Amino acid sequence: MTTQPITKVVFDSPLQPPEGRTAVRPYEGRVDVATTATSGREDTRISRPTNGRAPFAPPRWGAATRDAFGEALAALGKEDTRIVSVDADLSKSTKSNAFAKLFPERFFNCGIAEANMVSIAAGLASCGKIPFAASFASFLLCKGFDQLRMSVANPGLNVKVVGSHAGISLGEDGASQQSVEDLALACALPGFTVLAPADEISCKALVRLAAYHEGPVYIRTGRPKAPLVYTAEETFQVGVANTIVTGSDITLIAMGLMVYNALVASDILKAEGISAGVIDLHTLKPIDEAAIITAAKNTGAMVTVEEHLLSGGLGSRVAHVLSQHCPTPQVSVGIADTYAESGSWDQLAMKYGLTPQHIVSAARTALKQKKE
Amino acid sequence: MDTKATLQAQSDLLRRDILTMIAKAASGHPGGSLSAIDMITALYFKVLRHRPSEPEWPDRDRFILSKGHAAPALYAALAHTGYFPVEDLMTLRQFESPLQGHPEKGKLPGVEASTGSLGQGISIGAGMALAARLDQKNYHVYVLVGDGEVNEGQVWEAALFAAHYKIDSLTVLLDCNRQQLDGWTNDILNTDPLASKWRAFGWHVIEIDGHDFDAILSALDEVKTVTGKPTLILAHTVKGKGVSFMENNIEFHGMAPNPEQLQKALLEIAA
Numbered sequence: 001m002t003t004q005p006i007t008k009v010v011f012d013s014p015l016q017p018p019e020g021r022t023a024v025r026p027y028e029g030r031v032d033v034a035t036t037a038t039s040g041r042e043d044t045r046i047s048r049p050t051n052g053r054a055p056f057a058p059p060r061w062g063a064a065t066r067d068a069f070g071e072a073l074a075a076l077g078k079e080d081t082r083i084v085s086v087d088a089d090l091s092k093s094t095k096s097n098a099f100a101k102l103f104p105e106r107f108f109n110c111g112i113a114e115a116n117m118v119s120i121a122a123g124l125a126s127c128g129k130i131p132f133a134a135s136f137a138s139f140l141l142c143k144g145f146d147q148l149r150m151s152v153a154n155p156g157l158n159v160k161v162v163g164s165h166a167g168i169s170l171g172e173d174g175a176s177q178q179s180v181e182d183l184a185l186a187c188a189l190p191g192f193t194v195l196a197p198a199d200e201i202s203c204k205a206l207v208r209l210a211a212y213h214e215g216p217v218y219i220r221t222g223r224p225k226a227p228l229v230y231t232a233e234e235t236f237q238v239g240v241a242n243t244i245v246t247g248s249d250i251t252l253i254a255m256g257l258m259v260y261n262a263l264v265a266s267d268i269l270k271a272e273g274i275s276a277g278v279i280d281l282h283t284l285k286p287i288d289e290a291a292i293i294t295a296a297k298n299t300g301a302m303v304t305v306e307e308h309l310l311s312g313g314l315g316s317r318v319a320h321v322l323s324q325h326c327p328t329p330q331v332s333v334g335i336a337d338t339y340a341e342s343g344s345w346d347q348l349a350m351k352y353g354l355t356p357q358h359i360v361s362a363a364r365t366a367l368k369q370k371k372e
Numbered sequence: 373m374d375t376k377a378t379l380q381a382q383s384d385l386l387r388r389d390i391l392t393m394i395a396k397a398a399s400g401h402p403g404g405s406l407s408a409i410d411m412i413t414a415l416y417f418k419v420l421r422h423r424p425s426e427p428e429w430p431d432r433d434r435f436i437l438s439k440g441h442a443a444p445a446l447y448a449a450l451a452h453t454g455y456f457p458v459e460d461l462m463t464l465r466q467f468e469s470p471l472q473g474h475p476e477k478g479k480l481p482g483v484e485a486s487t488g489s490l491g492q493g494i495s496i497g498a499g500m501a502l503a504a505r506l507d508q509k510n511y512h513v514y515v516l517v518g519d520g521e522v523n524e525g526q527v528w529e530a531a532l533f534a535a536h537y538k539i540d541s542l543t544v545l546l547d548c549n550r551q552q553l554d555g556w557t558n559d560i561l562n563t564d565p566l567a568s569k570w571r572a573f574g575w576h577v578i579e580i581d582g583h584d585f586d587a588i589l590s591a592l593d594e595v596k597t598v599t600g601k602p603t604l605i606l607a608h609t610v611k612g613k614g615v616s617f618m619e620n621n622i623e624f625h626g627m628a629p630n631p632e633q634l635q636k637a638l639l640e641i642a643a
């Protein structure tokens with residue numbers, strides 16, 4: 001018996017959602033609108049259109065943070081000839097290709113050799129250059145880890161490491177390309193500053209700050225378009241968290257794409273009469289202890305949200321701060337001890353527990369713990 | 373004294389300090405330090421353009437000891453060329469000494485890279501050479517690697533890279549003493565034939581006796597005339613060179629001589 005080829009293939013139209021499904025923007029379609037439609041957001045710092053509807057739907061889309069990185073790097077390259085770029089055959093994806101096009105003599109494609117690339121960046125930095133070494137977060141941190149340790153972190157060299165396609169939001173490519181452990185690894189490098197920007201605006205600002213921050217920096221960027229959580233006027237400082245919403249009942253601390261989800265969760269909670277603050281902890285290391293302690297004292301309950309393993313990232317590090325300075329009930333939202341899989345970002349967020357609803361239910365648990 | 377005799381006397385002196393500091397520390401790697409010291413002596417006392425009193429001089433030639441476990445050889449050369457007092461050699465591996473078990477950039481003047489995790493030096497050197505190209509500086513970068521070290525994949529990544537970018541200001545000295553940690557290189561992981569491998573990777577290859585100063589100096593002269601490709605100096609050496617009971621004796625890869633062995637070794641080198 002021979003096998004038969006697939007004879008009938010039904011493609012989902014790229015325009016029409018397949019039957020039985022509604023077209024979903026990330027998260028939006030999952031929110032129980034009945035309970036939230038009345039919640040109006042007054043906070044004008046979030047300039048998502050409200051139009052009398054739930055403010056989290058639809059999001060105001062910005063560019064992916066990897067695109068923002070590419071743009072910021074090219075701009076830096078124009079101003080400062082010390083800026084150089086190295087990539088490992090992923091410059092079209094990491095977006096260092098924008099720099100490569102403008103400054104081919106300052107761009108070095110290392111081929112698919114991440115370990116080599118990291119040490120080359122170290123050599124460039126030790127001679128006064130400001131190298132940005134980019135690849136997928138998983139390959140860069142995992143294949144380049146010993147080089148990050150000995151070539152870069154040990155002598156404290158001025159290398160900027162940019163891991164794109166971080167987390168699981170890259171979706172369909174699956175677990176080998178996804179990165180659920182990069183932040184834990186980056187934070188384990190002594191002297192490294194670790195940044196995870198939430199949107200285009202903060203990413204551009206943080207890339208610029210990173211360039212002129214003396215010492216090694218890891219910057220985590222993402223593949224999908226990121227909803228804007230900031231307006232152009234927002235200011236940023238490495239090591240200083242941005243409090244986007246001030247709350248009195250509970251604080252949601254998030255980073256990267258999870259900041260937007262935390263804002264949505266905050267809106268949902270508000271409709272229930274719960275005041276949930278939202279902090280963007282874009283700098284995971286050094287961690288803004290003051291912001292965490294103040295929020296914990298003001299609200300008495302915490303939820304952390306990260307597109308990363310629960311172990312070794314934001315949740316662990318916030319818990320460490322709290323346990324040292326002001327023990328506070330905390331519930332962590334993130335990826336349990338597992339790799340993810342292929343699927344749309346939307347589907348993966350649902351399965352691995354990263355939607356606004358997951359944050360809301362974590363908040364309820366934390367609030368219960370607070371009462372007890 | 374002619375150059376060769378001067379360098380020989382100098383390297384004998386460094387050999388004695390290497391063994392003395394390792395014996396004092398009661399740990400360290402004599403074998404690979406002794407196989408490399410003649411090349412390191414030629415570089416530091418004859419070839420490198422450097423200013424020991426100004427270790428960060430931007431135009432200096434760079435030397436990276438990629439096989440960081442031979443740190444005593446590097447430290448001896450740095451001390452005797454004036455980077456720090458010779459007496460400090462006796463603090464090797466001691467608590468809070470800048471003479472760490474393996475070299476660390478930033479702790480000791482003259483150390484250009486943190487090594488000890490084998491395989492990274494050529495890549496770092498390639499990065500330094502690219503920086504020189506961008507800045508239109510003409511310093512040269514030398515990297516010393518072990519023949520066991522070339523088991524590491526990163527070495528070959530760097531070899532491809534340096535050839536692709538035609539980095540002719542990069543020279544790698546391969547200390548081919550035919551032994552690594554667990555035994556003979558050909559028994560552990562055969563990397564022969566090394567010369568044709570490096571040639572196939574696009575490198576200019578010069579094969580020498582790594583203990584013959586005339587050969588070392590003429591190879592280091594030749595590298596300056598090579599354009600459009602990096603150079604590999606494949607140096608045939610003897611692990612433990614200069615001390616009869618250490619030569620080709622794998623025991624002394626990572627074992628310090630005891631006081632009697634040190635005495636015996638020092639007498640042999642002086643003779």
Ligand SMILES: Cc1ncc(C[n+]2csc(CCOP(=O)(O)OP(=O)(O)O)c2C)c(N)n1
Pocket residue numbers: 403404405407439441488489490491517518519520521522547549551552553611625
């Ligand atoms: C990445 C890494 N793996 C293992 C070691 C342990 N180690 C130290 S020296 C050595 C053997 C090195 O052999 P070779 O490069 O030939 O040096 P030599 O024989 O000249 O001392 C090993 C395996 C190390 N330092 N780094």
